[in-house]
Amino acid sequence: MFVADGVNQPATRVIERPAFDLDLALDDFGSGGRGSDEGSDRRRRLSLRGLLVALLAILLVGGGAAFLLLRTPTHVLGDYVSMTIEDARSELSSKGFEIAETGNYDEIVPAGTVINQDPLSGVSLAEGKTVSLTVSLGPPPVPVPTDLVGKTVDQATVALAAAGLKMGTLIDAFDENVAKGIVLSLAEGTGAEAPKGSAVNLVVSVGPKPRTVPADLVGTPVDAATAQLTALGLKVARDDAYSETVAEGVVISVNPASGATVAKGGTVTLSASKGRKPVTIPQSIIGKTVAAAETELKALGLVVNGVTGPPSGKVTGSTPAVGSQVKPGSSLQLTTR
Missing domain, CATH: 3.30.10.20 (Trypsin Inhibitor V; Chain A)
Incomplete structure (x- = not known):
């Protein structure tokens, strides 16, 4: 067919092509151009049609399976706020999420507790994505008083309370010069700052170290025994007695006995022989x-x-x-x- 487009234009020939007909194509393919009878041709067309449908079904199923296998799984985020950071890590890691942590001081929420999360709970998130958690560091640090040494325990308690801290464990320590109940130092490991409201441990004097009564006093001259005890910072009392066997002036007994401990300045009583009874x-x-x-x-x-x-x-x-x-x-x- 020829169509004239406008005046004085050459005619254009339009060739119309028939639409693709699957049945016709199957007929041609099945007949093989050999003029097979109609029944035989119909059976071939049905067989080819079934083959194509099966191939199409395989393609669809395979594509769907590939999609399911290759897509990244997702999970709905839980509410991790108020959880301990250990529990939150465990749960998020089990679902394949990455975790980013930041710490903030908080005077109310205990240290190690989650106080915020991003994304929020209820959001669906693919595995491998990052969940950001804000974790409480506990109360902010405050300076530890530096003037506690030399104070009584009661005075140190008041000073700590004024700084936002409290008295911790009192560690006893002997001191030859500092009276009992006086602060000697901060406990080892105490820093310049401590979390607000936390306890501060102190080393406190329990006075001089107790003295041990020497083991070689009995049988020695009383003057020598007295000198030994005096050198240890002890006082000496006398309770002499007659003895039929021990020479006059020799120590018969000691009270407290040898090996006992006595506070510095305490008294030890020596009993020296006065010789035989008159x-x-x-x-x-x-x-x-x-x-x-x-x-x-x-x-x-x-x-x-x-x-x-x-x-x-x-x-x-x-x-x-x-x-x-x-x-x-x-x-x-x-x-x-």
Whole structure:
């Protein structure tokens, strides 16, 4: 067909092409141009049609499976605010999310607790995406007072409270010069700042270290034992006693006993021997013969070394006098008439 477009224009021939007909194409393909009978051709067309449908179905299913396999899974974010950061990390990591953390001081929310999140809960997010968490660092730090040393525990408590802190553990320490109950220092590891409201530990004097009573005092001269105890900062009291076996002036016992601890300035009592117990010249020798009196005195450990008066007379006295106390082994004279 020819169409004239406008005046004095050459005619254009338009060739109309028939629309594609699947049935016709299948007929042509099935017939093979060999003039097969109609029944046989129809069976071929149906077979080819089924093959094409099957191929199309395979393409659709395969494409859908590939989409499902290749797409990134998504998850709806939970509410992590008020969770501990450890729990929030665990939950987000289990869902394949990356985590970005920042810390902020907060006087109310405990340290280590999530106080904000981005994106918010309820948002659907693909695995591998980042969730930002803001975590509480606890109360902001405040300066620790530097003038606590030398204060009493009560004074230090007041100073800490004024700085927004509180008294922590009191660590006892001996000190030869600082009285009991006085602050010696901040505890080891205490920084220049501490979280507001936190406890500050202090080292506090419990006074001088207790002294141990030496183990070699018994059997030593009392003057030497006294010098040892005095050098340790202890006081010495005496409670001497007679002894039949220990020489005079030698320590018999110590109280508290050797090995015991005594506060500096405390008292240790020494018992030193006063020697053997004195003997009293008995009144019973008066009126006895010299021989009888001498026998009685000898039994008491005394020695008669002379008689004043007739040796055959009766004893009327002695020197030292009757009733006097003398050391065992002492000598005396008898008086007779």
